[in-house]
Amino acid sequence: MLQIKNLTKIYDGGVKALDNVSFDVPDGQFLAVIGLSGSGKSTLLRCINRLIEPTDGQILWNGEDITKASPEEMRRIRRKIGMVFQHFNLVHRSKVITNVLAGRLGYINPAWSLLNRFPKADMEKALKQMERVGIADKADHRADELSGGQQQRVGIARALMQDPEMILADEPVASLDPVLAHSIMKHLEDINDKDGVTVLCSLHFLDLVHRYADRVVALNAGQLVFEGMPNEIDDKKFKEIYGRDAERVG
């Protein structure tokens, strides 16, 4: 169970990216986070694994306050939270297999990382995860040789290497075409269904939300403006979330 309580983030310049946001996510849920660009979706997701330090509020995960965790505790917490990014964030010049193995870094003794050594079990695990997302044949390619869809699969495999209990997906399909978008979303759905991993996924397209999400939270200018089922978003709600001038597409 993930509980966000009164989460506020004010950036150095005074921009209020999150304004007193509170909601709960039960274990195993597929939660979509929607809202305009700049409404605070990315900030919210990054506050959960503290890539961004929240200014105020609490994030309780299984009863433990993430915002209070020490660097060592944070390492232990982060390795249970996989993250998938809009721009994939792969290390371009490294091999695909290395990018996937990087998901194990939170478990590995840092001294061995200096030598670029991973345990054999991790190598096997990496191959298995790559097979699962359908890129097993690309293991020895450089990451930047892959197409966008393939790169995002590497990103997912990397997150899976962490044995995650939760995956934060920050607009995972915004840089992909609709066909690829569905295939990536299906992988996330599969992970959510079969492995029981909680997924928090920010999305732009409502049809994807309807198709994949169990529940939706919506942000507007840092404030939580909607919380409910995907099919509850009618035209009125839509205008509330996206502003009066917005038109529905797709």
Next chain:
Amino acid sequence: MDDKNKKASPWKSLQFGLAILAGLVVYAYGFQITKVDLEDLRSERRQESLSRVMRALARPEIFEYEQQEEIINTPVYVTCPASGAPTIAEPDKSGPYLIATPACANPGETVQVEGFNFAPNTNGPLRFIPGSDPLNNVALGRDNVQTDADGHFSYEFKLPDRPSDDVQYIRATLRQNVGAPHLTQTARDTWEKIIETVFLALLATTFGTFLAIPLSFIAARNLMKPVKSPLASIALSILGWPIGIVIGFVIVRWIESLSSPFAGNILINLFAIIVIPILVSFGLRWALPQEEITKPSSRLQTARLAVLALTVMVAFFGLFQLASLSTNLGAIGTTALGTFGFLGNFLFQVGDIVSIITPALGGIAAGATLSSFMGRLGQRSTEKLSTANVKIFNLVFSTLAGATAIGLIGQLVRSLYLVNNLLYTLWGPVITGALLGFLLALFTKPKDTLPTGMVIYYVTRTFLNGLRSIEALVMAIVFVIAVGIGPFAGVMALGLHTIVSLAKLYSEQVESIMAGPLEAIQATGANRLQTIVYAVIPQIIPPYISYTMYRWDINVRMSTIIGFVGGGGIGFLLQQNINLLNYRAASAQMFAIAIVVASMDYLSSVLREKYV
């Protein structure tokens, strides 16, 4: 407002005119200061010297021939003897001969000398040999005489002011190249020195690069900015450094004393360096398990720590044995290998270097370990203790850390400036430091984190910028004093300059990497070291290679002049030959430099294309 700006107002034209006028004044003053004067260039004397030098430079002294000389004399009288025109014996016309007409004249009068039957197309000087003092000859004219295809020449000159009653001579020394050309001594010296130059640059670049890489990480803003720690942690890690360094140094010296009885025995050396790596690898594997899902018990942790410490000590023993082995083998190799004795010498020197830097290495390693351990202790205390207790903790340790840090700087000042006043070098700094630490602890909130990373960043940057502004040539002067005249001083000077300038260039590359992968690796739970290894290093490899090449290029060019101040390399020869006005030799060296620099440029561009 916009419209007004677009219009050409008289005020704007005036401003423009004034700006041009000011520019003219600046350049006029510049001409005055730099003494721009083409009058000198037009003077015949200058042009003559210039063309002489240019001609010498155009003919680098690289090849030479064995020369055959034909030396022929013809008698001449200065002035004509009182007894009337002298009778000159008919020269032997079977070989080369000279005829001077007239055969007697007063000083300053023009005499024509003709040569016959010489070897065709040879040249050489014409000299006047005084009869009374044959060694004190006088060159006639600036140029050499040159025979034509028939071996004939004719030359007019003014007789020098050397009157004598005796017969005097005019001598033609015509030289002819024989055999195949061969390298001059200059060419051989140049070759030797240019090799020295290239290797000087290579060593300086290698050492510089190795040390610049870690420095570049702590001089990169994006890596250092997130580094923040509470005061307790900072204070304890500052205290940890000196204590750790002393402990490490003492322990490693003790290990060295254990190792030294076996230093001379090659068999023991060999045995040690075979067995110890195996032991160390077992120790490390046990003490540092690759992956751990659950937290180990504290007893296991203690045992691991002990094994780790023991392993490191054994490793240091192995390092000393390795140094001894290298020194021993080197000493044998230097004499036994003959031409390849330099390999032996290399081994010997490497062994020596290892044995010298190992205690320092041990000190630094122990310092870093203790400092990070104590830092973590501080971090943990800040988390666990109550705010009031943290405040007390901070006050005590911050005071101690301040006193220690500034006190140590005081000691440095003492050794540098030879101030022998304990008030200035010990008590003053200690009290100042303690006060500063105390005030810092007093005015910061106990659990606040301080931007440690940015402080380190600024200190490193200042240090780098300061050292970078000192030219390598100036550094070489200092190192010549430290290690003596020779290429080693040049290596040190160029190496130091390479460290500071590369560290800056590298760190700028680190600052410009993509933040995305960094974020992704952090999100997996990787710690700072892992983030650097997996997200930063892969991204900076291409620019690092490219900058290293560029630096090697610069170092080759720098090493050609570092010899001017005694830093070894070809610059020494070049400067010597310029000072001796031996322009043909200097030209050979300039050509060598040009060839090396141009080929370095080519090589580095090929390599860059291939790897970047």
